[in-house]
Amino acid sequence: MKTEADVVIVGGGIMGLAIAYDLAKHHGQRNVVVLDQSYLCSGASGRNGGGVRAQWSSEDNVRLMRESVQICRDFAREHRINTWFRQGGYLFLARSDEKAKGLEESAKLQNECGLPTRMLTPSAARQVVPELSTEGVVAACYNPDDAVVFPWPFVWGYAEGARAHGVEVETFTTVTAIETTGGRVSAVVTDKGTIRTNIVVNAAGALSPEVARLVGVELPNHPHRHEICSSEPLKPWLEPLVADLSNGLYFSQSTRGEIVGGVSNHKVPSGADQRSSYRFLSLYSRALLQACPILGSVKILRQWAGLYDITPDSNPIVGKVDGLNGFFLSCGFMGHGFMMAPVIGKMMAKVIAGGPVPEVFERWNLRRFAQGSLLSEGMIIG
Ligand SMILES: Cc1cc2nc3c(=O)[nH]c(=O)nc-3n(C[C@H](O)[C@H](O)[C@H](O)COP(=O)(O)OP(=O)(O)OC[C@H]3O[C@@H](n4cnc5c(N)ncnc54)[C@H](O)[C@@H]3O)c2cc1C
Structure with a gap:
């Protein structure tokens, strides 16, 4: 050294x-x-979910992440390495009028920054993901340019x-x-x-x-444990990463076919513990099946955890x-x-x-x- x-x-x-x-x-x-x-x-x-998106609620984040998505898209060519970059978009779901209003304001800001984000009715969201259950969903927001990668x-x-x-x-x-x-x-x-x-x-x-x-x-x-898991590989069927702002659920399909996702777990105390828990699996399964009941018979193959780096x-x-x-x-x-x-x-x-x-x-x-x-x-x- x-x-x-x-x-x-x-x-x-x-x-x-x-x-x-x-x-x-x-x-x-x-x-x-x-x-x-x-x-x-x-x-x-x-240890992360590999989501890269420009849908944010603050202008700084929208503009910077838009550039980041482009760098991620070009990364494979620049670094001569396969990144499994897949531009299937991000679909945000809102289950309350308040969350829907937040999405609407963010979509407006994103449009002003040049993003093609659009608000969708629940039935229009089903055109993006036909397997979605929209029961309880008030509105959705979709940017087709967001992406997932293998980190x-x-x-x-x-x-x-x-x-x-x-x-x-x-x-x-x-x-x-x-x-x-x-x-x-x-x-x-x-x-x-x-x-x-x-x-x-x-x-x-x-x-x-x-x-x-x-x-x-x-x-x-401070550090805060977040868990995540991955399913057996399935034939490609899910285009966007789906995120539900009401419970912190997110799931996407990787280029290799696995469904990779997580959910909020408010009972996790602050700290650098990176153990996996049964409680996470239970919370994730329930939230996932609410959003996408067809996934009920899919097997989880791997679960792990990492640390979010939380600021006030x-x-x-x-x-x-x-x-x-x-x-x-x-x-x-x-x-x-x-x-x-x-x-x-x-x-x-x-x-x-x-x-x-x-x-x-x-x-x-x-x-x-x-x-x-x-x-x-x-x-x-x-
Ligand atoms: C479950 C989960 C899902 C996530 N999903 C996403 C997502 O979809 N999209 C997204 O953008 N982000 C996501 N994130 C967040 C993202 O992973 C992190 O924000 C990002 O990786 C942070 O990178 P970093 O280099 O700052 O930190 P790290 O990758 O944690 O690197 C810090 C490094 O510092 C080293 N280190 C610490 N102390 C010392 C020391 N004293 N001496 C030497 N080395 C030291 C550690 O070993 C570590 O390797 C997710 C995170 C988790 C946990």
């Missing part, structure tokens, strides 16, 4: 690797090290791309301390040695508060930390950091390389919590 680097990134999930890739490829920074305490894909980046090739693609441009990616290397000198970071201490550096990026996902604490910075985000206002924490030079944050991505990484990686790389700070990064800065200028986002799943 190197003993000196221009940039050290803590966390080899999709966020850390995307930043490293963009730093090396687009900003010529070759002396970059990515450190991960485990194997690639061990964090949320290897792992994105992590591998970024890692290989970064390595090809000179980045060192060190797995099974835990960051145990971060040294500072005169108000700026000066070294990263790991269980395999120390790397001297003036720039450290905290991309440790749901564990980012622990990494921030190493330099005395308190973050307001459902928006990320990115950029510099006031009072500590050289320490950057790229965390707090809730349950949608996978789809954010392609575009945020690019933007973070530009900022780290000395470029101007984008306006959205000012809004998403850590200082908003102390200032009480919290944001909102209403289209969170799960």
